[in-house]
Structures are given as C-alpha cells and as structure tokens.
Amino acid sequence: MINTVLQLCTKRESIPQLSVEERIDNFQEVEFGYAEEEMRKEASRCLQCEDPPCIEACPAHLDIKKYVFEAREGRYRDGLETILERLPFPATVGRVCPHPCEEACVRHTHFDPIANRAIKRFLADQFMDADWYPKIETKLEGKVAVVGSGPAGLAAAYYLAKMGYGVTIFEALPQVGGMLRMGIPSYRLPRKILDGEIDRVKNLGVEMKTNTRVESSDTLFKDGYQAILVATGAHQGIKLGIEGEDHPKVMECIDFLRDIALGKTVKLGDRVVVIGGGNAAIDSARTALRLGSKEVTILYRRTRAEMPADAEEVEEAIKEGVKIEFLAAPKKVFSKNGAVALENIRMKLGAPDASGRPRPQPIEGSEFKVDVDSVIAAIGQAPKAPEQFNIEIGRFGNIIVAEGDTFATSKEGIFAAGDAVSGPRTVIEAVAAGLKAADSIDRYCKTKR
C-alpha cells in the first residue's frame, strides 16, 4: 500500500532523557525508552522497504523490517522472538549499539531515520523478567569451553547451550560481562539490565567460573572439552608514547573505567584532561564529571567530523559541560610538586592516512601548557595476546583466524572470536562474531564425532 506523503514527512519521535541537572552527579540511566504509544507511532513511520538496506548494514543481520512491523502491529512477543534468533541480549544492545542500521536507513538523508535501537530496547524491556525465553532444544553430550565472558563469549555460549552443548565460561575478572561491564559506564547500561540478560544465559545451564585464568589449552582438552573458544577481547590500552607518561596522575581509560565498575574509588581532582576521540574517551570524560570534577576537557588531534565516537554521545557530553579542544595533541607531561602540567601542540590536517582520515601534522612553535589534576589516555585499545594457548598472533596482538566464517585458529580445536580477533569493534559485531563462531564450533563438533 502507498503511504501518503504526510506519513513520509513526519519527524522522528524524540527519545525522553533526564535533564542535565538531574544526571550530572549520579549514575542514573540517562535515556529512558519510548512509551508504548510513542513507539507505535515511530514504528509506523517505517516504509517497509522491499530489500531493506538496514538489514545488510547491521553486522548481525537482524530482521529489522520484521520486528519493526511486529512492533507496529503490537505483537511485541513475536518481535522479540525474531530478535532473539540472532541476538541473545537485546536490552543491552538496545542501549549501547552505535546503530549503523540508522545510517543505512533509506530515510537517513532527508526524512529522519527510524529509531530501530529504541524500538528494540522497548521490546526487550517489555519482557525483562518473562519466563518464556527459549529453552534447550536437544541435549548433546559435547562440552565446550569459552575463555572470556565478553559479548562474543556470552553470545557463543548462549547459542551453543541452546544447541545442547554443555558450556563453561572461564572469566579472569571477578565479574562476568567483559567490556559490557568494565568498559561501559552504568549511566548508559544499568547493571540490573546486564545482570538480567546474563542470568538468561545462565538459565540455559551455562556454568560461569570467575577469577580463574586459564593456563593452557591442554588442561582443558584433558578435562573433556571438545572445543575451546578464545574470546578475551581487547583490554590493553595503547600507550600515549610521550615523556613523563608514567606519572601516577596519568591513567589508562580502561583501567579507570574498570576501577569505577568494580566499585573502587578514584581521586581525580577538579581539572581533568582526557586524550582521544572515541566512545571510551567520551565515557571517561562523562564519568569524571559524575565523580565531581569541575572542569573536564577532551583533547582530540583531528576535528569533530572525524571523531569515531557516536554523534549523539558527543552532543550529550557537550550538553553536560565537557569542553572539547580540537586539533590538539599532548607533547610532554611535567610533574611540578604533585600537580601535573601537560604541554600540548596545535595540529593541522594533512593528506588522508591509511584509515582514510586526514593525518594531523604538528604546527611548530604552537605549544601551550595546561595545569591539570589528572590525565586519562583513551587513544584506543588493543587485544592482549593469550600466549598460553600458543596460537598464531598477529602484529597488534590480535589472533589470526582462518579465512571464511570458521573462526578456527592455527591450532586444531581452538577457535577465536570478538575483539580478540578483530581489534576494538562495536558490541553488535562481537555478538555477530560469537554467533558465527558458535555455528562453526557446532559444525566442527559434528564432524569430529
């Protein structure tokens, strides 16, 4: 049927948020989801394309057209079921996903794209504590070990358990969730939601051993595990590479966010400088604001257009009072009787480098000094290579995986997925990788039997 031009030219329903004053000093959730009636209106804006670009753009190829249509019809349960086929924890992804599907939506250029993430989140929130979640289909006697409980590991465990394998997850840190818990602050992803979704994986009979580092793959094989999935993620922060970097006040953003997540108290002082432009930098800046520091500035080498962070996140940060210095990079760190001084240099954009973004060149003699209380470096993460499995490791510490979707590493029976393979990517890509790894492990186990 042909929608009228009025339906095409309706603006997007605005997503309700906490005002800046209420959220500045606490870790309450910033964005709460759509009300039902608003969500129905937003879902009815979808044009139901014949071959939807949003499905191709989504790394997990969720059937967005189907679940938005079901949301519009009011059949929320069917909508959630179509999501659960390819995504085990919709509530989490519904809050933190950088929604590539909305960039690919046909309405993106002129007509305000559909808020797929908010619709997915609404569907997930409806049935947070429902009990009809899918159970194990058929019990198989195989056993699979998953090292690392990040989104990739959890997703793979979920699907393997659903297929009937006995799955145990080994987690080095005291709590399960990997980057979901450590990297993402609770104002974006409340812990209650995360725990609810992880319990859903537990209900499938997945055993989770925390505080246990896996020493070597042979011990696991001896314990009767048929296959091992390495999903250790990318927790290794990249060093700034400038003098005076090892000053105690200069922290790594991953360690800073992990300490906050684990409940330790970190003293930052009033003036905080965050170096970097990704989501991690924005999160650490906003967390610093919530911890009480007055003046938080972000230094970023390039301009706003090239910032890898989400556009909405940057806007929220600016709304909350974070100042962003573009075209500036740290040069030297001075420590003057306890206080930290940071010497930065102005940059200008040159020819595009390997990543296609213009390469910043320092402008001679444009140094300027800034006195700060603490510095957080958030210029990127890299995967820490798990040597104990002696599998082939790439140049940046990422695990080399065979071509195609087998996710098999150099050693037979050991698979790898998530950030550990691809480097720091989005949550949804890790989940997609976990899903594919689960299928290839299933195929592997069937062939071995």
Added chain:
Amino acid sequence: MDIEEKEIGFSTVPFGPQHPASGHFHALLKVEGEMVHELEPHPGYLHRGFEKLMEYRVHPQNCALVDRADVLDPFSCELGYTNAIEKIAGLEIPERGRYIRIIMAELGRILSHMTWIGVLSMVLGFDSANKIAWGDREKILRLNEIATGGRLYPCYLCVGGVRRDISQEFVDETSKALDYLEGQLSFYDYFVFKNETFVMRTEKVGRMSAKEAIDLGATGPNLRACGIDYDIRKDEPYEVYPKVSFNVITRDEGDAYARSLCRRYEIAESISIVRQLLNNLPDGAFRVELSPVWAAPEGESYFCLESARGEKCFHVVSDGSPCPYRVKIRAPSFLHTLSEFPYLAKGSTIADIPAIYWSLDSCPADMDR
C-alpha cells in the same frame, strides 16, 4: 437563450471555450449585428483547484505544482509561493540564490511577453508576426532548458533558494540570446508595432481611463498603459530589485495600442535588468538545504510580486505542519478577464473582442487557477 431576448433582436454569439482566440475562457456576447451589446463571462473551464491541491502537499511538491497555475509565466508563481513561505519562516536566502531567482524571473517575463506578442498578432490575423515571435521565444525556452532542465515549467525554485546552480555556459548563452532579442526588438518595431493594419486594429480599441482602470482593478501593464506608474518592483521592492536600476514604462492613452507598447518596452527593460544581474553575480551558496520534513512555523504571510500580467500575490497560512494550511493566489488575470474585459467589450464590435481580450494579456489558466 431565453425567449424575450430574441424579440429585442440580440443574438448571443459564444466567444467559446474551444475558440482559438479565447483559450478555454467562455463568454456569451449579446450581439446586435456586429455591435456587442454586452459580454457575460463564464470562467471555470480551466479551474484545476491548485489552492486545494496544495493543502495536501509538502513544500517541495508545491513548488513543482504551483508553476502550472499560471501557464504563460510559471516563474512568478514559484517565486511568489517560495517567498511567502520564507516570509513566514523568516528564512534568509544566500545572495547568489536571490540573484539567480530574479534572473530567471525576468527571463520568464520576457518569455511571457514574447508569447503575448505571438498570440495577439495571431488573434489579429497577423500570422507571420505570430510565427516569428514564437520562433524567438524558443531562445528563452532554450535558456530555461540549460538552466533548469525543463522548458516552460522550470520547477526550479524551492523553499530556501534554487535547486540547481547556473553554469558559466548558461551565462554566455544568455548574453548571446539577449543580444539577439535586442536586435529582434527593432525588427518588431517596424514590423509589428508600426504596422498599419496592427495600428488600425489596436488604436482606440478597448480604451479605459486611469480612474476606470483603478476601479476595475487593473494591475501591471494594463494599469501602466493608463498613465499610473504602479510597479511592485519599484514600490514594494523584493529580492534583489533594490540593487537593480530600471525605469517603469507608462503610456497615457490606455487603449490596446498603449498596452502593447508598454509590454514591448518592458521587454527592453527586462533585458537590461538581466544583463545587470549577470554582470555582478556573486558566487557562493545558492541554496539553504531544507528537507521535505521541514515545516514552516505557525503564521501567515501575504507576498506580492510583479508578474508579467500584473500584481500576483500569495496569501499562505501555515499551521506548523510540512504542508501549508491554506494558499490563496491573487491572480491578475482574474480581474483582467472578469472585470476589465466585460467593461471594455461593451460597445465594441465582434472583431475587436479577441483584440481587447489579448491586449489585456489575460491568461485563462491564471484566471481559473
């Protein structure tokens, strides 16, 4: 035709809708021999209901639709509609966009006057002038093709500026075409406007004094031919007209011949205006990017502009949705055909009716909208 009229000896001659001279405008002439006693207009044959259609369309669609309202001078409709909406929203158009709009509006005026020369001479039986005038009109249509991609219906304006930039090729082509037209104007002088039979057919035909013209609501060349120099481009300047110097043409006889000369010199004025604009055309942005989702804020505006036929005004009421709530177009031809024409036709002969009708340059499409 009721019965008693027959006794008085009037016969009614239809100046019908399918008539070659009337162009879908129907009027009943009460005729006694050759003398026209009274003319009873019957408009409505070309009423397509634009004002209602526009209430269900977003602004970009309306810009493409509205230039069908006035068939012979489509640009003035688009200019009127877009300016009315911009007036409500208080939108600022980049300088280059303004210049391009007025260049195309003036070219539209030249186009409309060339068409008028063609049709008037066709109606007076002057076949060769019609063919030559419509031959020269092709030059302007070719310019439209180069600039906007469409010939008569440019669909070129949008709220916030123009949809395409004009290229250097267009600028050269325009100056060439304008030089050619200027040469042709001197040819028209001695071939059409100083032609004995043309003068015989138009002099002292459809004469109205200044006071009558005002009472009848005449605007544009018809009013200026009666000696009143009322030109909206001068009195209430809009867009870039303050930056352009041109003079308002007035004659004082007020008959068909005076109206013809008014329009002939207006072509010369328009040519000079376009030249001035082309010489100092600023660079830079030509459009404010607005998506169809954009909605004009609540409010209404009344924007008048000088179209080829006279004062054309757009009264647009917006209720904050992407579609206008109500659009009223004040079309100059409405008054030309329904108030001036019956008044002037009283007492003239049948042969004068088409001459008066087309000397008022009233376009039936513009009248009925």
Added chain:
Amino acid sequence: MSIFYLIVFPGFIFFFFFSLLCEYIDRKVTARLQSRVGPPFYQPWADFIKLMSKESLVPKMADRKRFMAIPIIGVTAVVTAFIYIPLWSAESPFPFTGDIVVVIYLLSLPTVLLFLAGWHSTNVFGTIGATRAITQLFGYEVPFLLALLSPALVAGIWSFSGILNYQVEHTWFIAYLPLAFIVAIISLVGKLERTPFDIPHAAHEIAGGPVAEYSGPSLAMIHLMVNMELFAGSALVAALFLGGFDYIGIIPGFAGAIVGFIVFLIKTLIVLFILICIKSAFARIKIDQLVNMSLKWLAPMAVIQLLIVVGLKFAGIL
C-alpha cells in the same frame, strides 16, 4: 478539339493541378517569409485527398441538397471562368467579344456562394460570416470593376484578344495604367479574401465563418474553389496588365505558343508573389475599415485613372 480544351489543357485537369501548385507556392513562400521551412510539395494534394475521404456532415436544419450543391457550383463557375482566359495566344479557345465581363462575373460568383453557404449552415458564426462576405463584396467589387474598365477603355474593346493584341503592339498596360494595376491588385486581395481582408472566414473571431459547418468532400471543394479562384484571379490581372503571353522577339509557330504560355505562367506567379507578400506583411482589418478604405481610397483612384485614360484618349495620345 474543344473537348480536349475543356477537359484537359486549359480546362479542368490542368487547372486543377496548377491551382493546387499555386496553393503550394503560396504556403511555401509565406513559410519562407516567416522564416519557417514550409510544407512539402505534395501537401495540397494530400489535404485534398484526406478531405475527400472524410464524411460530409450536414446540419440538421440545413437543406441537404442545396448545402451540398453550393461548393460544386462554385468550382464549376471558376473553371468556366478560366476557360476564357487566353493562355498561349491572343485568342482563348472560345473567344468572343465581352468575354472579360463573363470572367469577372464568374469570378465574383464564389463570394455570393460563400454567403449562401454561410446562410444555409444556420450556425451563428456562419450567418455572421455570410453577412460579412456580402458587405465585403460591395467593398471591393466596385474598385475591381473600375480598375478593369480602364484597359478595356484603352484597347477600345471588351475582349481579351483585343486587349492582348493592343498590348502586343504597344507596351503593357502596367506602363500606361499603374494606378489601375494597384487598385486591381488590392481589390483582388479583397475578392480572394486573403489576409488583410480575410474578414468573412476570420479564423479567430468567428471560427471559419461560412465554411464553419462544412467537412469532408464539400470542404475539399470549397478549398479547391478558393485555390482555383486564386490562380484565375492572378491570371486575369496578369493577362490584362502584364501583357499575358507577350514577350520580346517573335518565335513563330508551335514553339512560340509554348514560350508564350510559359511567359504567361511566370507573370501569373509574379502577381501571386505580390499577393503573398501582402498576405504575410499585414494583419486582418475590420469590415467597416475595409469598406471605408475601398470607397474612400480605391474607388476614387480607379475613377481618377479612368479620367486620365479618357483625357489621353480624347487628346489622341493613346
């Protein structure tokens, strides 16, 4: 032999083809004057055949027989008029004194028939067109007759052969009677209802006037009649004022007749060219202006011309 004259050579067949050729020349040259390319040469024939294949409608109120008869009478009138015009020698195939009067009368018959056609078609436009045709008849008939009177007066005889022989001996009448030539041309335009004076079938006011109701073969006949009248009229003026078949030098026998015939056609085309220029240079004027002009300007000029001729004849120069 006379059957051949009647049917083939100066008769219907030749006249039919050549008048359609005249229409082609008329349309082509007007097009070129209006800087258009103009129709291909077979256009008039194509129009004629197309119209002949169409159905001929007759208005309910009109009398069918008379409505259909008018165009045919018109065509016969013009063809018989053409027979008497001498083409290749002083004598036309059926010479007799006074044949100019017959030709003039037969050439003015079409206008009367147009009036009848308009009246019979009971259409509003038809009646207006018919009345206009008659008023136009008065307008141009008087000057036309006066203009043709002066050559007959100079030659002293009312017959083509007399006038042509006179022109062969002396120079063409255009040299003697320039005023009469001008009046003849202008009133010929009135007679043929061409653009400055095509008021009866003014396409834009009364949609075709008397011929509004005609369609199919009868309309084809009317167009044929108009074309034939165009050719016959310009042949008449060429014969009377430009010396018909006369050319410098004598070529005896049959060849001379052919050359004479060709020279005559060329002169007719010259007159036709003058008519075309007038048609493409002027707009249509109103009926009262026409009658005004002809009685105020054309008739006095023709009378002045007659007085001059009488004066010269009396003084014995001519």
Added chain:
Amino acid sequence: MRKMGYLSDKFSRTFTPFGILRNLFRKPMTLQFPYETLPPLEGYRGRHALDLEKCAGCFICSMICPNKAIWPVEFKGRKYPQVHLGKCCWCQLCEEYCPNKAIKLTPHSMMVTMDKESAILGLGEEGFVPRHQ
C-alpha cells in the same frame, strides 16, 4: 503640418512591414523535427530510467511525487516503482529524494507513443530502458 506627418507616418507604416522579405534570403529558424533535433542537454529532465539493482523498494519516489504518477508494480518477484508518463510533471523530485539514486531522469525526450500502455513505463528491459538509445 500634422496632416503631412500623419500621411508620411501612414505611408511608412504601410511599406515598412515589407521588410520581412529579408527572411527569404535567410536560413529558416525551424528544424524538421524528427530528422533534425536540437542536441539534448545532459541536465534535461526527460524520460525516467530505473537502476533495478540500486532500488531498495522504499517507494519514497512514489510518496514525494506531486501527481502520484509512480506506484509499485510486481516484477521478478519483487515490487518496483512504475511511472505513468501521462501523469508525470517532470519535476525531478523523485530523483532528488531517492536515497540511493536509483531512479533518474534521462535527457531522452522522444516520448511519442501510439498506444496508451506504452505511455506507462512498464518494468521489462524495454520499459525502463529508453527505446531509442
């Protein structure tokens, strides 16, 4: 004196129109249309052409069309937009707002058809591919 001016004015007015004779010696302005045509400009808004791969089937073109000249039609198991050339007003809004530039107005303007059906741009190879190219 006015009389003389009047007369000379009338005299000049009757003979200057013959200046049109100069057109006899000039090239006519008109072109013999089907055989000689003006070169089409590349920006000209003529017949539509649809790139079947790029089209996402969102039908924004049919919604934005002021005359509702575009509507979906079944073709190779999927719905594609179909344009009715009789209703289209050549405003190029469909091309401007098509998200992945699937529908375009080509400068091809020979759209004379003898039958009504071919005025509706059907979908087959012949449909959206301009006939004379």
